[in-house]
Structures are given as C-alpha cells and as structure tokens.
Amino acid sequence: MADTAEILSWLGNLAQLEESPECADVVLLNTCTVTHKADRDVRKILGSLAKHHPCLPVVVAGCGVKTAGAQLAKYPNVKFVVGSDRPESVAQALATTAGVDDGAARLMNGMESCGQLTLGRRRAFLKVQDGCNSSCTYCVVPLVRGRERSLPVTEIETRFSKLVEAGFLEVVLVGIHLGRYGLGEGLSLIWLLRQVDRWADRLQWNGRIRLSSIEPGEWNDELIDFLRSSKRICPHFHVPVQSGCADVLLRMGRPHSPDSTARLIERLAASFKDVAIGTDVLTGFPAESDSEARETERWLVALPFSYLHVFTYSKRPGTVAAELSGSVPATEIRARSARLREIGRHKWLDFLGKGIGWRHEVILEHSTSGGYTGRSESYRKIRVEQASPDGMARIVRVMGRAVRDGWLVCDGLQEA
Numbered sequence: 308m309a310d311t312a313e314i315l316s317w318l319g320n321l322a323q324l325e326e327s328p329e330c331a332d333v334v335l336l337n338t339c340t341v342t343h344k345a346d347r348d349v350r351k352i353l354g355s356l357a358k359h360h361p362c363l364p365v366v367v368a369g370c371g372v373k374t375a376g377a378q379l380a381k382y383p384n385v386k387f388v389v390g391s392d393r394p395e396s397v398a399q400a401l402a403t404t405a406g407v408d409d410g411a412a413r414l415m416n417g418m419e420s421c422g423q424l425t426l427g428r429r430r431a432f433l434k435v436q437d438g439c440n441s442s443c444t445y446c447v448v449p450l451v452r453g454r455e456r457s458l459p460v461t462e463i464e465t466r467f468s469k470l471v472e473a474g475f476l477e478v479v480l481v482g483i484h485l486g487r488y489g490l491g492e493g494l495s496l497i498w499l500l501r502q503v504d505r506w507a508d509r510l511q512w513n514g515r516i517r518l519s520s521i522e523p524g525e526w527n528d529e530l531i532d533f534l535r536s537s538k539r540i541c542p543h544f545h546v547p548v549q550s551g552c553a554d555v556l557l558r559m560g561r562p563h564s565p566d567s568t569a570r571l572i573e574r575l576a577a578s579f580k581d582v583a584i585g586t587d588v589l590t591g592f593p594a595e596s597d598s599e600a601r602e603t604e605r606w607l608v609a610l611p612f613s614y615l616h617v618f619t620y621s622k623r624p625g626t627v628a629a630e631l632s633g634s635v636p637a638t639e640i641r642a643r644s645a646r647l648r649e650i651g652r653h654k655w656l657d658f659l660g661k662g663i664g665w666r667h668e669v670i671l672e673h674s675t676s677g678g679y680t681g682r683s684e685s686y687r688k689i690r691v692e693q694a695s696p697d698g699m700a701r702i703v704r705v706m707g708r709a710v711r712d713g714w715l716v717c718d719g720l721q722e723a
C-alpha cells in the first residue's frame with residue numbers, strides 16, 4: 308500500500324498532516340489486514356471517530372479494504388473506501404472528501420489541472436505554482452511533479468474572481484514553491500499579491516488571503532515588510548524546516564542552515580502583533596543519531612513556532628536517501644516522533660492561550676450542537692459556544708476566553 312508520505316506528495320501543499328482529529332478536515336485511515344489485531348484496531352478507530360468526531364469525514368484505504376471494504380463503508384462518517392492501492396487514487400478521494408460540500412475538488416497533478424480545491428463553502432485553495440527544481444535527498448516531489456512552473460496571472464485572476472463570486476470568504480494561495488511564484492517570468496510573489504489585492508478591491512471582496520508554505524530561503528525583508536502592511540493576508544506563515552541540526556540538513560540536501568532559519572523565525576515573530584508560525588519536521592532520516600534528533604528538539608523548543616507538523620522518514624524509491632545506509636530503527640523513530648509531537652502540542656496550547664483576551668476574526672465553518680467552530684485569521688481553532696444570528700456565511704469577531712481540548716473557546720460573537 309502506498310504510504311501516507313506518497314499520498315501527501317500527490318496533494319502537494321493542498322494538504323498538511325495534522326496532529327489530532329480536532330485539527331483535521333478529513334481523516335485518512337490506512338488499513339492493514341495482516342493480522343486479526345490490525346483488523347480489530349481499524350474497527351476500534353472507526354468506532355471512536357464516529358463517537359467523538361461524528362462530523363469528521365474519513366477516507367479508508369489500504370489492504371484491509373480488499374477483505375472488509377463493505378463493512379468499513381457502513382461506519383457513518385466513512386465517505387470513501389478506496390480499493391485501489393495507487394497513491395493518486397487515495398489522494399483524489401481525500402481531495403474530493405475535503406470539498407465534499409459541493410463536490411468541486413480536483414486532484415492537482417500538472418499545471419493543466421492547476422486550479423482550486425474547495426473546503427466547505429467558505430475556504431478555497433487556489434493553486435498558483437507547481438513543481439520543484441530542488442533536490443532534497445528524501446523527496447519524490449521533483450520526480451512526480453516535475454519542474455517549477457507558475458500559473459499565468461490572467462488564469463489566476465479568472466479563478467480568483469469565480470471564487471469571490473461563489474461567496475468564498477478565504478482564499479489560500481498554494482504552491483510547492485509559492486515563494487518562487489513567477490520568478491522564471493521576471494515576476495514575484497509580492498507582485499502577484501499586489502494583483503490579488505487590486506482584484507479584491509475591484510470586486511469589493513471583504514474576504515482574506517492565506518499563504519501556504521514558504522521555504523526558508525524564499526523569505527526576504529521586502530516580503531516580510533509587504534506582509535506586515537497587508538490588511539488582507541492572514542498573519543499565518545508555514546516555514547518548512549525539516550530539521551534543526553546542520554549535519555542532518557546537509558545530508559537532506561536542504562539549502563538552509565539552522566542559524567539562518569532561526570533568525571528568520573525570530574524576525575517573523577517580532578514583526579507581527581499576533582502571528583502563527585508553523586513548520587514541518589522530518590524525523591528518522593538515515594543515520595540521524597540520537598544527539599542529532601535531540602539537537603533538533605532543542606532548536607524547535609527555543610523558537611517561537613506555534614505548531615509542528617511531524618513526519619517520519621520513509622524510504623522513497625528513486626531518491627538519493629533511499630540508497631543511504633544507517634536506517635534508524637522503527638522503535639526509535641516512533642519515540643522521536645512522540646517527543647516532537649509533544650513539543651508541538653505544548654507550542655499549540657501556548658499559542659492558543661496567547662489568544663485569550665484578544666479579539667479574533669473567524670470564519671465559522673461547522674455548526675455543532677453547542678455552537679460553531681472555525682479558524683481565526685491567525686489559524687487558531689476557534690469554538691464559539693453561542694448561536695450565530697444569521698448562519699455561518701460570514702466572518703465574525705469573537706473574544707478569546709479559554710483553552711479547552713485544543714480549541715480556543717470564544718464568545719461575544721459580532722459581525723466583522
């Protein structure tokens with residue numbers, strides 16, 4: 308069965324691994340039927356998701372589908388049971404499920420299909436760049452997605468206008484190298500963002516723009532100054548680092564150092580009144596020693612990240628790292644991942660807590676028995692325990708009151 312990393316590589320920046328179901332838009336359950344216990348575990352997980360997260364859609368894939376697909380499909384929140392073991396089929400099901408409200412989701416693969424993925428009716432992803440010219444030694448993206456290319460601005464304008472007309476309140480601009488948008492054509496991300504701002508003014512759109520990840524080397528002072536001055540761009544930046552250890556980064560073929568990235572993260576944190584800074588970290592890279600893993604942990608703890616997406620290394624055929632010796636034992640990888648997730652959990656709770664007593668602008672996305680949930684401009688998960696006077700199709704202002712179960716509980720709901 309194609310593993311999660313490969314499925315994610317098909318989704319590119321449209322998807323991010325979340326640490327818990329509370330943060331996720333969709334759950335991927337990769338089943339295994341090798342043992343009876345594995346079968347039982349799958350049912351246990353599905354039962355628990357149905358009980359504790361009844362609104363969270365689930366995509367089931369893996370070899371368990373071949374023997375028990377029909378039974379698994381009966382669980383109430385299972386939206387797709389994918390019989391194929393092709394990673395692109397699983398990725399397609401995830402994309403479609405994430406856009407389940409209007410069925411408009413499409414899997415992005417190649418610029419000809421570069422377009423939008425909708426999440427509910429309020430947030431939409433608009434892919435403006437695809438491909439990668441880098442050569443990180445662990446990564447299959449350059450092999451499966453090809454060289455960098457940017458969507459022509461006229462096409463972006465057309466798609467952006469359609470999303471605005473369709474009533475979306477947030478548009479997330481995505482690309483594997485969003486920070487390198489248009490460089491081959493003498494353009495830049497800042498140039499594109501200025502165009503988006505002009506279109507939004509012309510369309511009298513009161514929504515907001517969010518940026519997907521931007522690699523450490525793609526930041527500069529001009530971009531930070533521009534983002535600081537923007538009224539529409541959410542103060543939420545994802546800067547994938549993968550490791551905080553210089554030697555590991557070197558072996559990974561990553562073109563940045565822990566020192567330069569640390570300066571960037573500090574600078575971002577100091578430049579905004581309230582900002583979410585997230586990162587990806589990859590653990591268990593070949594020959595990563597215990598002291599190197601601990602170095603990364605210390606590095607992450609010391610920096611003002613708001614959340615971590617933790618990935619465990621797995622060998623991708625065709626990559627340089629697949630030929631490297633020094634595999635880290637699975638038990639050790641699990642232990643390192645658990646420590647990193649714990650660091651990430653603390654950072655997330657700290658970040659939520661800093662939102663107490665602050666006003667937040669939230670797009671309400673789901674109604675629950677006790678109110679509404681949604682994301683704030685700074686990416687906090689917000690729960691509002693009161694009724695919205697006129698439904699969810701708007702951005703509302705709320706006041707942070709308490710942190711509970713990984714959410715910032717807010718009240719004082721008003722129209723923004």
Ligand code: SF4
Nearest residue numbers: 439441442443446448
């Ligand atoms: S920059 Fe590195 S990790 Fe990112 S897509 Fe390119 S090769 Fe993969």
